Amino acid sequence: MLVAENVTYSYWGQEKPAVREAGVRVSPGSIVALVGPNGAGKTTLILCLAGLFEPHAGRIARHGADVRDGLRRHRARTGFLSEHYGLYSGLTARQSMEYAAQSRARAFPELLSSAARNEAIEQVAEECMVADLLDKDLDTLSRGQRQLLAMAEVEISRPPLLLLDEPASGLDPDHRELLAARLEELRAEGRAILVSSHILAELEEYATDLVVMQEGATLPQQSGLSPGSLRDVYRRLRAEARGGGHA
Template structure:
């Protein structure tokens, strides 16, 4: 569980906050779609949720309380994928996943065993549809293959919370389908997932909740979405916001 309550964050020298009194909730088993145009504040809010930026006002809470009480624990137990991620050159996909698993082992003791790490890598790679890539050099992978591998690395420790910033960016239709299938499975497994995008079609199949951002603010969260309803709900929320602003 993750709750953002009136989160506000401003970059130095900017008159308007990048995020202003944002509210949302990411519950176990839910896939929250964070939607808004470029520049709406989605990435900044996700950095606050991940414990990478400290809000100037408001709070971010997990089941353990305010995340600022133990940022190291929160970061370790959060699977965060940045829009601009990096993978090391000169490694195979398996070696890259091994590095990711070892870096998570202090927070997930089951990964301290080399055998357990190897099994986790094989299983997660299969689930993320990158098992056939494990012995390939990272430099030889396509953009879509690298994106799916990055998601597999985020997942290798089975973190209870996943924050994915524009995970479908640049993917071709085949890899988008694979990603959508995997995200749907994550929600069914009871994980708490937040996915940001500015493209509604990417989220239609799997989102259970919708949070719309505009000019740094969040509009009221919509829950219990049925497959294919996100686009209609999005336009309803935007219309309600426009009507309220004119009252």
């Protein structure tokens, strides 16, 4: 389980924190929807959770231990997909996945051998529905195909924690459906997943938890969501926040 409490982060030269006293819990077998308008602080909070930004205040713990005490291990065992995940031009999809596997081999010895990496690539590509793309040039892939491939690269080392920043951004309906199906499979495997978005419709089918961000702060986390209930819970939280004066 990943638990963040009272996390605050400010960018240099800005008086107002981008994230202030934010909290979230990401448990195995859950999909936490991190929802808020553009500029609410979602990406900054995810970067803190991934161990890429160090909060100026607050604590982030994994299985009870502060992630700063084992930052390299935390990063290695976290699958982080940024909204603008880069794929190198001039490579095939297979070569790109091979590069991703090699970059994780030091932390995951099972990826050290070429044969093991090839097996992992084939298996993850099949699970992420990009097996038919492996021998295609990256430059020929559509936005949706590239996004699914990026998801496969994040999964290559089977990280138990996935932090996905706007993973469905720019996807057409078919590719969004494929992504949603994959997230459901990962949740069923017991992965701990956080997905950020400002589009409620793409989260409603699979989210088990909801965290709403506004102006850098988080509203109380809602757990045990039933399918199709996210939008109503979101509206209720926003109404309560306005009525209670929550900034």
